[in-house]
Amino acid sequence: xxxxxxxxxxxxxxxxxxxxxxxxxxxxxxxxxxxxxxxxxxxxxxxxxxxxxxxxxxxxxxxxxxxxxxxxxxxxxxxxxxxxxxxxxxxxxxxxxxxxxxxxxxxxxxxxxxxxxxxxxxxxxxxxxxxxxxxxxxxxxxxxxxxxxxxxxxxxxxxxxxxxxxxxxxxxxxxxxxxxxxxxxxxxxxxxxxxxxxxxxxxxxxxxxxxxxxxxxxxxxxxx
Numbered sequence: 062x063x064x065x066x067x068x069x070x071x072x073x074x075x076x077x078x079x080x081x082x083x084x085x086x087x088x089x090x091x092x093x094x095x096x097x098x099x100x101x102x103x104x105x106x107x108x109x110x111x112x113x114x115x116x117x118x119x120x121x122x123x124x125x126x127x128x129x130x131x132x133x134x135x136x137x138x139x140x141x142x143x144x145x146x147x148x149x150x151x152x153x154x155x156x157x158x159x160x161x162x163x164x165x166x167x168x169x170x171x172x173x174x175x176x177x178x179x180x181x182x183x184x185x186x187x188x189x190x191x192x193x194x195x196x197x198x199x200x201x202x203x204x205x206x207x208x209x210x211x212x213x214x215x216x217x218x219x220x221x222x223x224x225x226x227x228x229x230x231x232x233x234x235x236x237x238x239x240x241x242x243x244x245x246x247x248x249x250x251x252x253x254x255x256x257x258x259x260x261x262x263x264x265x266x267x268x269x270x271x272x273x274x275x276x277x278x279x280x281x282x283x284x285x
């Protein structure tokens with residue numbers, strides 16, 4: 062009887078185990094949302110509310126409004142961006158899981174990066190949504206300086222999480238801290254990702270906006 066060497070048997074066992082192992086989650090594929098030169102791919106609520114300045118989307122402060130990404134709506138997504146406030150009296154705000162019709166706050170869920178304020182603009186709500194949000198302790202960061210933020214949303218669970226960190230001068234990345242989470246399965250839907258200007262007189266800037274869609278692992282923050 063032909064006997065196979067022990068090492069070939071062991072190798073076969075390893076290969077068999079590999080074949081039936083659970084595949085690892087794919088690495089995130091982040092796609093740019095902003096070319097640094099134009100507002101191509103973005104729709105504003107009113108003309109003249111936004112322009113491109115020094116490689117960033119810059120709100121002019123003319124009025125309350127929003128700017129949404131029109132090339133991809135998403136229910137499950139990962140959104141990364143850098144932001145700072147040049148001038149204003151309300152925290153920078155972004156919107157998820159809303160609609161494109163011009164209703165109050167796009168009927169969306171609001172996150173206020175980087176420090177974790179929030180609002181629920183859904184019809185029938187229009188309040189802080191405190192029963193749906195969890196705010197985690199973290200240092201209070203200066204909104205006048207560039208910060209990095211990541212928001213990951215899972216439509217299947219209705220969970221969205223945000224992590225942020227201050228960017229050292231000249232840096233493009235930093236290790237983030239989770240600051241805010243939202244959970245309500247009824248809120249999760251395919252909708253636009255939007256920048257919101259809460260009221261007139263606010264000048265916020267955003268750059269290095271990136272989107273992962275579809276998402277390899279919607280339950281994981283990749284910047285923390």
